[in-house]
Amino acid sequence: MTDNDPLALRYEHVFDIRINFDRRWMTGAIHQGGPNHGYTSIGEGCKVSGPRLNGTLVDHSGADWPVVRADGVVELNAHYMIQADDGALIYIRNLGYVHGPLQRPGYPPLTPYFRCTPYFRAPDGPHEWLNRTVIVGVGQRRPKVTPEDEPDHSLFRYYAVL
Template identity: 80%
Template sequence: MTDDPLALRSDHVFDIRINFDKRWATGAIHAGGPNHGYTSVGEGSTVSGPRLNGKLVDYSGADWPVVRTDKVVELNAHYMIEADDGALIYIRNLGYVHGPLDLPDGTKISSYFRCTPYFRAPDGPHGWLNRTVIVGVGQRRPKLTPDDAPDHSLFRYYAII
């Protein structure tokens, strides 16, 4: 533990597995502009972790990504979480996906998938979500063969403390 009051520290708070239902690409609105899309949340999406457990409400939202001309995807997702205690929590998740990426230490990763969620949670045990900065990392897992799991993404979220 550092004594630096400006040091960034984080704690893993939960993971979300989002199963997708439909994907549409609507193309560019203006010639030469970015492409737009829509990806809806399907059934069976889960939330699990040390601070929050539950599920995503089936068909409760979607991501409206923008695929920029530089190949960076801007995420803009909205959906509902139903916690194990029945509380409904709104999440808006903004982020970037692009790759491949060379890290400063020489490590190569296949894609950069980072996000910053914002929440509207009821007072009580989930109220901490309304006042905590949380960041997430993600990984897309498309269905490539009939034996693969359904098309989904995995997100791991960390509270910045």
């Protein structure tokens, strides 16, 4: 495909989110033989930064409710609130998949495939573009391994599909 191809996928980086985790629980399978369910709450000090959106996540405003399937795939289902620098509150629901652990000796497994598709509800005004734009995200888990490491968090980079 060329740059002039109307079916070529084009995208632009719009913002990043750093999510600090508060608590994690695995509740196990709801039904015998079913997938494991979990809960990961969002903590304090989460930042949103980028060329099209800046702000913070509202402290303790949501959580991820992951499902861990028998094939090792984690289905993400996160809900939380962004507060833009101008004070606007923006709801985000983030669905995605995490799989393919990469094991390093002495470290927790890291996941090379971490992709998501967020959905937004933004108020009229400068952020309403989020309500009508397809956005995809790439994530990376950053666990706390040593006392010198930053707290357990994930980084997400979001791209608008043009």
